[in-house]
Amino acid sequence: MRKRGRNLAINYKSASRLLLQEAVSDEICFFISHKKEDKPSAIAISDYINHAGFNTYIDLHDEELQRAVDEMNSKTITECIEKGLVKSSHIICLISNATRKSWWVPFEIGYAKKAGARVLTLKLKGEFELPEYLKISKMILGTKGLNRYLEILLQKELLVEEVVKGGFTKIASMPRHPLDEHLDWNK
DSSP states (O other): OOOOOOBTTTTSSOHHHHHHHSOOTTSOEEEEEOOGGGHHHHHHHHHHHHHTTOEEEOGGGOHHHHHHHHTTOHHHHHHHHHHHHHTOSEEEEEEOGGGGGOSHHHHHHHHHHHTTOEEEEEEOSSOOOOOGGGTTSEEEOBHHHHHHHHHHHHTSSOTTTSOOTTSOOOOTTOOOOTTTTTSBSOO
């Protein structure tokens, strides 16, 4: 089994410095793009992907970026986001009703696409219309779809269908999956 991935922004003075020092281009890294209202979902999904053995970048843990946000320093905010995107092989755009109001999500997707990252759309729980610019990316509609995608990357049995030692699954005796509160299960 793959070792647990990590959030590249945790436990460092700045994720930007880490990303410059540590080449992760050979490793899969998911940039978690989200609206601040979806922060609990972003954290849960990032942790889940780390548990599956992949690295993530989530802006909430980039101290330099958070300091720039507090200071309303648009130049540094943009630079930090760009550094995270350049080192990411994938961007997962978490979509909710709140995403429609985001100015940063479209920027992150466009920049990631230009940098050569694989663009994925992950629909959070709820009923809402997807923005047009996201309808051209790989759509993941729920937990099963996320597990299928991760399984393709891992090239091993579906995480959702079997109990994987130390992994997550949903079986009849398990009332809740770690992502039940954030994603639909059967999609």
